[in-house]
Amino acid sequence: MTTTDKIRRDNRNLRAGLDADALARAAAALCVRLLDLPVYRDAQRLAAYVAVNGEIDPWPLIEKALDAGKQVYLPNLDRETLRFSPYFRAQKMRVNRYRLPEPDVGDEQMLEPRELDLVIAPLVAFDAARNRVGMGGGFYDRSFAFRREPGCDRPVLVGVAHEIQRVDALVPEPWDVRLDMVVTDQAVYR
Numbered sequence: 139m140t141t142t143d144k145i146r147r148d149n150r151n152l153r154a155g156l157d158a159d160a161l162a163r164a165a166a167a168l169c170v171r172l173l174d175l176p177v178y179r180d181a182q183r184l185a186a187y188v189a190v191n192g193e194i195d196p197w198p199l200i201e202k203a204l205d206a207g208k209q210v211y212l213p214n215l216d217r218e219t220l221r222f223s224p225y226f227r228a229q230k231m232r233v234n235r236y237r238l239p240e241p242d243v244g245d246e247q248m249l250e251p252r253e254l255d256l257v258i259a260p261l262v263a264f265d266a267a268r269n270r271v272g273m274g275g276g277f278y279d280r281s282f283a284f285r286r287e288p289g290c291d292r293p294v295l296v297g298v299a300h301e302i303q304r305v306d307a308l309v310p311e312p313w314d315v316r317l318d319m320v321v322t323d324q325a326v327y328r
Contacts, residue, residue, distance in 0.1 A: 146262050146274060149302075161192065168322070171323075172196075177296070183253065186199065188240075192300075194298050194323065210224070210225045212241055220278070222248060222251070224243060225241050256296065257295050258298055259298065262303065265308045268320055269308040270297050279314055296320070297320040
């Protein structure tokens with residue numbers, strides 16, 4: 139087992155051990171921190187995700203974004219890279235091949251990653267230098283590889299997690315895309 143695999147396993151177990159009250163408190167605290175960020179206030183096209191398996195839940199932020207008239211998108215995993223499907227209240231959902239819910243929309247309604255202003259990305263582990271370990275599928279790194287190009291700063295990539303998911307240091311791989319910031323239930327890392 140590699141060090142990254144061990145970190146992934148250990149941190150998935152940590153967040154899976156959180157009870158419903160702890161998850162709800164973390165989601166509320168995360169929402170407050172995200173609402174306070176200028177990158178959130180400036181964004182019109184916001185991508186987030188549906189939390190599963192103890193992930194910190196961005197749903198309170200999604201609700202606030204919809205109330206504010208922002209366009210909300212959720213990831214679509216039908217290819218090797220992500221596209222983003224529009225989400226609105228009462229949106230019909232489908233379950234993808236990973237058993238994750240996503241909006242049931244046609245290809246013509248989906249956005250490519252470059253078309254977003256702000257991406258709220260899940261993660262399994264992170265460090266204070268804004269390196270991220272995800273679930274291991276590579277979707278975010280492949281989808282946002284263009285962000286490694288000089289001068290490319292859009293969309294803004296914000297990883298979100300429980301503070302307990304922070305590790306001392308991660309060794310990034312050449313293909314990893316560093317986050318612009320990480321926001322937890324307790325802190326903001328820039």
